[in-house]
Amino acid sequence: MNYNIIFNKKLYQIILMLIIGIFIAIFFTINKEYWKQFESLKNNKYRLIVNKLLIPISVVLYLGVVALPMFRDIPYIKRNSYVVINDAVVVQEVTDGGLLGLFKTIIVSYNDDEYELNVLKTVGEIEEGDIVKVTYLPNSEYAVIEKITESKDN
Numbered sequence: 611m612n613y614n615i616i617f618n619k620k621l622y623q624i625i626l627m628l629i630i631g632i633f634i635a636i637f638f639t640i641n642k643e644y645w646k647q648f649e650s651l652k653n654n655k656y657r658l659i660v661n662k663l664l665i666p667i668s669v670v671l672y673l674g675v676v677a678l679p680m681f682r683d684i685p686y687i688k689r690n691s692y693v694v695i696n697d698a699v700v701v702q703e704v705t706d707g708g709l710l711g712l713f714k715t716i717i718v719s720y721n722d723d724e725y726e727l728n729v730l731k732t733v734g735e736i737e738e739g740d741i742v743k744v745t746y747l748p749n750s751e752y753a754v755i756e757k758i759t760e761s762k763d764n
Contacts (some may be wrong), residue, residue, distance in 0.1 A: 618687060620752055622721055635666040692746060700717075703716040740757055742757055
């Protein structure tokens with residue numbers, strides 16, 4: 611499996627979202643005409659400032675929570691050196707989360723440690739108790755999950 615393509619695709623998506631967010635934040639921060647159309651903001655300078663700052667604050671949060679961990683993983687992506695866990699046991703199968711279910715997470719156990727990872731790709735139908743191979747980035751915790759064997763209960 612070509613992990614480099616999978617992880618680079620996510621990196622490019624994050625960079626694109628960050629660039630779009632920065633342009634939107636700049637546009638709405640400096641555009642006075644846009645804000646004039648809202649009656650509730652015309653006479654309340656405090657509300658106007660708060661509304662103008664919401665988008666830049668969101669971009670900064672995205673940078674800190676999503677983009678920076680992925681940027682710290684760039685050396686790992688370039689060297690193709692990922693963290694690999696063979697024979698991990700699925701504690702909680704892949705679940706949708708986040709806004710509108712856009713993010714998928716999984717919890718796996720290995721050597722009495724549990725790892726909650728962000729799933730980019732799964733290979734095989736993964737259920738609780740299955741033995742999987744986990745390949746992930748250490749900072750952003752984006753992972754590719756490959757099924758090795760089925761759970762002993764099946």
